[in-house]
Amino acid sequence: MQRATSRLIHRGRLGRSPLAHVSARPPKQVKAFPYCDCDPHTNMGFHLPSEVNYKAKDPAIVCFHLYSLYGEQGCRGQGPELSKIEIDINPECTAWNTQVVPYMGTEYDEEGEDGIVEANITVNFDRPSAAAPGRAILRINKLLNSQGYWWGGPEVCLRLTANKGRPGACDNLHKLCAARGNESYTYNTCNLAFFGSAPRCCTNRRVPIVPREPFYQWEPPLPEPEPQQPPVQPCASRPPIIPMEAPSHLGPEGLCFSLGGYVGCADCCTPGPTVSKIQWTTQPGCDSSIQVTASLGLASEAPVGSYPATWEQNGTVLSLLTPGLVVDTNVGTRVCLRLQPLPGGAAPGAACDVPERLCAAPPGAPPGTCIVVVYGTQPDCCLAGHMPYAATTPGQPAWGAGDRSWRWDHYQFVDREAQWIWSENNLPDAVNPGPVVTFHAYLYRYAPTRAHMHLMADATCDLFINGRYQGSAVGGFEYTECSYSSVCPEEICWCTGQSSHDPIPYPIIPVSLAAGPISVALRCSNEGTWLSPAGVLASLVEDGSRAVLLRSDGVWTWTESSLLESGAAGPLRPVYDLGPAAMSPWRQRELATIDPTARWVGASPDASWNASAQVVVLISKNLTVTEYTYALLHFVADDAATLYINGTFVLTANGYGPTEYLPDGTFYTPVWLHPGTVTTITFRLVNTWTPYGSPSSLLATLVDVTEDRPRRVLAHTDSSWVFGVEGDLV
CATH class of the missing domain: 2.60.40 (Immunoglobulin-like)
Structure with missing residues (x-):
């Protein structure tokens, strides 16, 4: 009996005891961030941040503003409380390569400007035991010690820099928050969780990473060189x-x-x-x-x-x-x-x-x-x-929306004098979906100039300077909730604050303007196959002086075309097969149901997260059938694609936005195929401009729906398709 007992104890030391096995069981894994049991409807006593804030004095600092709610109580009924914040981060971001210094943001610093102060808060990198392998978080601690900053709501700020210059540093939010492969990841956002001290007192929020516009220090613009033939005498000095x-x-x-x-x-x-x-x-x-x-x-x-x-x-x-x-x-x-x-x-x-x-x-x-x-x-x-002075741009004068611009919530736009324009007078209400409309303007600069083009588009617009592609805008606004009858006295409406949506970051595209004549073109198209609002809002702002060099108004002219303006600038190459329809970040379900074998394709092997926004990609496929065929072409694109059949415009479709990935929603259009004739399907794919890489891809399938025939897939996106980069606008 003693020998048996001894053997049992010995086995327990080796971990074979049932009790020992239970005690060593790892905690239950939680697949999605915040890796714990949180109620998304928890009232923490403050508004969660709607976007990222920046500090003018230090470009390495990013902030999240928490607006307190008057009279609201937190989980314990004692007013707003916050003990810690956790951020879902890229597991490649570690304390070895990234230095994170926390601050509390202030409305005014010692110089009367927007600033920060040091507070008794700490940060640490962690890999939660409840999370799946490969997950990581950044935890901001001891926020209860900062209650003195709650008046009006605090700003929690982080200064992100490389640790001793080491490689792989996550020195901006795009690198820090890019938890690729994580089911909760969405491009161009940070996923934050906020915790109080009470049990289950937590909630989480996706915060858009808005573009960080340069903070300009005012200075007089540089004088332009003297013209070659001054009318009277050279200018010795200049007026302001x-x-x-x-x-x-x-x-x-x-x-x-x-x-x-x-x-x-x-x-x-x-x-x-x-x-x-x-x-x-x-x-x-x-x-x-x-x-x-x-x-x-x-x-x-x-x-x-x-x-x-x-x-x-x-x-x-x-x-x-x-x-x-x-x-x-x-x-x-x-x-x-x-x-x-x-x-x-x-x-x-x-x-x-x-x-x-x-x-x-x-x-x-x-x-x-x-x-x-x-x-x-x-x-x-x-x-x-x-x-x-000469009218050097082709086409007809553009129509301006005027007081009807309330249709688009654009109060965060840089230039209040710019107008929404389009080729039709009913632009805020119901505009034809095609063809492609190109808006033209002319500029002359005596000296080279650096500037930024601020651009909003409904539905999509590409910017060209002297025929060279600069970048694209897809959206950048929300349709307003207001109407003339409810909020607009005497039919005058400016819907600042009337939208129920948070401001959306819009593309701000840097451009270099050479000396001499400059042609500016906005190649735009409306979305879908139905009547819908369409317009473009643009303002070209000079760096330094911040003078508006050009803005969208009735001075612009427009032309339209149903043909693919230019082909690929170089040889065609096979597309990159990125993965199935259900892959992250798109998780497309609708088209996967129609054709489970269709594949996401792109112009680079990392196009699912790091595609360039500085090129236009043409993805195409040649198809031949042996009998008359009626088919439906289903497709979805990130960010936007224009479909051409045999070089002729069919429709433009906006798919996924920079911060929004929905599993449902595709476009489709009928296609008639003639026997013995080669049909070329071409998608012109653009990515919303951003200084960082972002997802850009295409998913499509062509299904035979001819009457009295069984449905079958005629073609779908896979590695047999080819791509090229579009040449200059001609």
């Missing part, structure tokens, strides 16, 4: 006038351009933006063929008045005296010239009443370009530049 913007075309108001001004310029020759005279270089003989009068006004309004202009230097310089004219520093000042042929002057069609015959274009500038000089209050205090 922002370089002249692109003008409107010749219209009812005449030839117009806008001036902007600023104050506080230490190096300027006048203390304020006062203009005493404006001069234009003109063709010889124009003084005997036309009479010129000018009108002035705010850039956002129609100009008023009638001021006579005079000729100088044997009729080659047109002068307008404007003593006491102060340029508006908010919206700018518009100057318009009305050109009227003189009775008995030049023969019809020969008078200088159009810019091509009026302006003495400098070498290298297009016809209709005048050299314009704006003078301050001193003779050599002036600003000179090229003004391309």
Whole structure:
């Protein structure tokens, strides 16, 4: 008996005892973040953050603002409480390669600016035992010690930097929060869990990572170089006038351009933006063929008045005296010239009443370009530049939405003077789904310029500068909940704050503008096959001065095309097979039900998470049938794809947004196939612009639905399809 007991104890030491086996059992795994039993409807006593905030003084700092709720109680009934925050992170982010320093954000620092303060909070990297292997979190601790910062709601801030310069650092949120392979991962968001001190007092929230716009320190814009043929004398110094913007075309108001001004310029020759005279270089003989009068006004309004202009230097310089004219520093000042042929002057069609015959274009500038000089209050205090007056863009004038722009919730857009435009007048309500519409504008820069194009699109738009692709915008807004009858007095509506949705980050595309003439094109298309709202909102903002160089308005023109404008710029290559329809991050169920064998395909092996946003991809397949066939083509794209059959436009479909992945929802369209004829199916795939890689892919299947035939798959996306990168816009 003693021997048997001894043997039992010995076996227990080896871990064979049933009791020992139970005690060593690992905790139950929780598949999805936050890896614990949380109630998503828990009231923590504060609003969860709707987006990421940044600090101007330090680009490495990111913050999450928690707005407290007046009178709301937390889990213990004692007001808002927060003991810790956990962030679902990329397991490659560790304390070895990434240094994380926590702070509490403040509305004002010691200098009266938006800042941070150190607090008794800590952070640590962890791999929760309840999570599946390969999961990791970043935990922010001791937040209960920071109750003094709860007035108005605190900001919890993290400074992310490389630890001693080591490789693989997660020094921004796109790297830190990209928990690829995790079922709870969604691109361009951070998944956060918030915990109180009471049991089960926790909830989680996906927070969009909005683009971090550069924080500009104000400085006067650099003067442009002097034109080659100054009308009177070189400019020794400049007034505080922002370089002249692109003008409107010749219209009812005449030839117009806008001036902007600023104050506080230490190096300027006048203390304020006062203009005493404006001069234009003109063709010889124009003084005997036309009479010129000018009108002035705010850039956002129609100009008023009638001021006579005079000729100088044997009729080659047109002068307008404007003593006491102060340029508006908010919206700018518009100057318009009305050109009227003189009775008995030049023969019809020969008078200088159009810019091509009026302006003495400098070498290298297009016809209709005048050299314009704006003078301050001193003779050599002036600003000179090229003004391309000629209508150099093709097509018809665009329609503006005007007061009807309430349809789109865009109050976070950078430029309140920009207008939603489209090729049809009913743009906020019901617009035809096709064909492709291209909007054109013209710009002339005397010196190279760096700028950013702010862009919202309904449904999708691609930006081209001098024919070169720069980036795409898909969405960037929400349809508003308001209506004229409910919130808009006297049919005037600006729906700031009326939307039930949080602001959505929109693309801000960096561009480099060379000196000389610049063509700007927005290649846009509406979504689907039904009537729906369509529009584009754009503003080109110069770096440094933040002057608006170009904005969407009625000056733009439009053309349309049903043909694929340009083919691939290089050889075609087989697409990359990324995985089945149900793969992450898309988890597509609807098309997987139609064709379980269809595959997600892309232009790179990592297109499921790191596709480029700086190219347009053409994915195509040739197909031949032996009898007349009626088929349905089902497809879904990330972010957007335009379908062409034999090079002819069919429809555009927006699939997954930058932060939204839904398992259902596909587009389909009928396709007629003729025997013995090659049918080419081409998808033009674009990715919403972002400085970081993001998912971009295509999933499609073509199903024979001819009557009296069994349904069968004729083709679906797989490695047999080919792709190429689209060439320049022609």
